Amino acid sequence: MKGGARYAVPGLLIALWAVTLFLPVVTVDHVNEDQTFPGLWVMLLGTFLGWMILQFAAFANPVFLFALGYSAWRGDAAERRTMRVSAALLALAIVSAIFWRILPDDSGANRIIARHSGYYLWMAVMACAALWLWFTAPRPQET
Numbered sequence: 001m002k003g004g005a006r007y008a009v010p011g012l013l014i015a016l017w018a019v020t021l022f023l024p025v026v027t028v029d030h031v032n033e034d035q036t037f038p039g040l041w042v043m044l045l046g047t048f049l050g051w052m053i054l055q056f057a058a059f060a061n062p063v064f065l066f067a068l069g070y071s072a073w074r075g076d077a078a079e080r081r082t083m084r085v086s087a088a089l090l091a092l093a094i095v096s097a098i099f100w101r102i103l104p105d106d107s108g109a110n111r112i113i114a115r116h117s118g119y120y121l122w123m124a125v126m127a128c129a130a131l132w133l134w135f136t137a138p139r140p141q142e143t
Helices: 003-020 039-053 058-075 080-098 117-136
Strands: 024-030 033-036 101-107 106-117
Touching: 003 024, 003 058, 003 117, 024 039, 024 101, 033 039, 039 058, 039 101, 039 117, 058 080, 058 117, 080 117
Parallel strands: none
Antiparallel strands: 024 033, 024 106, 101 106
C-alpha cells in the first residue's frame, strides 16, 4: 500500500463519518408529529438499544474506527484476516441498515417515513471502508 493513500483514504473516510453524526438521518412518524433525528442521536440510541430490535448497524461504528485506524497504523504489516473480517462485518452492518424500518423510543416503535443525507452518506462511507479494507488487505507471503 502506498504511503500517501495509507493515511489519506482512512482519514477522509473518518472525516466523512464524523460529518454524518451531525446530518439528519431519519424522520419518523412520532405520535402526532414527524421528528427528524441527527446521526449522533441515532448512533447512541442504536448502540444501546438496537440489539433489542435486531438492528446491529450501529455496532459498525467502532469496527469502522478500529479497522481504519489499524490499517493506517500497520500498513503492509496488517493482518489480512483482521482486515477481511472487519470488511465483512461492515458489509453485514450495511445490510442491517437497509432493512431498518422502526426507531423505538419512549413512545413506542416509530415507523421511519423518510431517510436523509446522513443515512445515505453513512451507507456510502461504510461501503467504501469495507471495499478499502477488503482490497488493501496484504497478500499472504509465499515461502
